[in-house]
Amino acid sequence: MMLFDVAIGLLILYFVWKIILLYLRTLEIKQVCDRYVFITGCDTGFGYLLARSLDAKGVNVIAGCLTEKGSRNLKKEASSRIKTVQLDVTDKKSVERAFELTKQYVGDKGLWGLVNNAGIMLNFCPAEWTPLKDYETESKVNLFGTIDMSLTFLPLLRMSRGRRELLGSGVTTHTIEPGGFNTNIANESKFLKILKTAYVRSDTERQNFYGGKISSYIFFVIKWYGVFINTKPQKVVDVMAHALLAKHSKNSYAVGLDATLFFGFLSWFPEWLVDRLLGWPAPDGHLCSELQNIANKKN
Structure with missing residues (x-):
């Protein structure tokens, strides 16, 4: 009987903790007007929507756009506060130029967040139908572009907050894992x-x-x-914003029924x-x- 009572007690404590955690997740940081966030891949899709969403909340957004057209389109829809930078994450000089401009924008406040959003998808077929150059092109953007941006911008993140290996300095890392969403990259x-x-x-x-x-x-x-396929990419943008602005954000976010239910179920x-x-x-x-x-x- 005692073991049963202990089990019930632990179960109650677990649910109480879950309720407390749900409440803590709703708390957001204050004074976002002095926070700076850099986002890559803002021409379209998640990056474009995130830049607009954070801008609407009062965050100082520095949007990396691959094209001048993407930059113009974003500025039309955002406030005068938003800054755009032409950025190709596969070009080291382009990344360094973006870093120097960002330093001028943020001053001694540092960078509150870096969102490595830029990505491409060239492969949706048998591996033997895919040439090596396609894998190389994807890796330059999706992998090495992310690494280069992170390493280059870390000094600005350390001035504010940042990643897991720098946990003592307040640096944190957050991963967004979306399922299928209808964007330019996946349709x-x-x-x-x-x-x-x-x-x-x-x-x-x-x-x-x-x-x-x-x-x-x-x-x-x-x-x-x-x-x-999910037709509401704003759902992904909302969890990106939560990762940036919540007082108690999660380390990883799975977004969409396919990501949370189907693939989550298969993992068992x-x-x-x-x-x-x-x-x-x-x-x-x-x-x-x-x-x-x-x-x-x-x-």
Whole structure:
């Protein structure tokens, strides 16, 4: 009976702590008007929306835009407080110029947050249909661009707050893990274009190997992805803002039903079972109808 009482007591304490934690998550920092946040990839998508959202809250936003057009569009929709910087995260000199401009903007206040949002997606097809240069291009933006921005801007973050290895100085890191959201980087038409282009530039042997049941399966996934993809990217932006402005923010945020439920649910199963559930069908050497139309046009 005593063990049962202890278990009930621990369960009650757990739920009380959860309620307290939910309340603590609602608390935001005050005086955001003296906070500076740098965001990469602000031409479109999450970065564009986040820049506008933080600007509306009174945060001093420094938006890194790849193009002048992106910079102009953002300035039209934001307040006069927002600053834009033309930035290519794959270009070291561009990153350094952005850093020098940011130093001028923030002065001795430092940088409250750096949002490494810039990213591209070139691959949505069998690996053997994807040339090495595509992997290199993605890595330059998504991986090395993030690393370069983080290393370059760390001195400004240390002046304010920052990352886990600098925990003693108040530096923290937060990861956003969105599921499928309809943006320029991920949408049905783009996935279809990637798959069809990859097929055309592949050699005959690889076309035949992956062009049947495997490609039919991928087309099916794209179709249903387009049906269930989340059309409200503001949800991702809201958790980005929470990570930046909450007094007790989370270390990581999974956003979207597919990220929180589907993939979260699959994580409970052994890997061999997940592989069986999500794995591609066996190749059959016959082109699926979607690719057969492309082959007929070529001939």
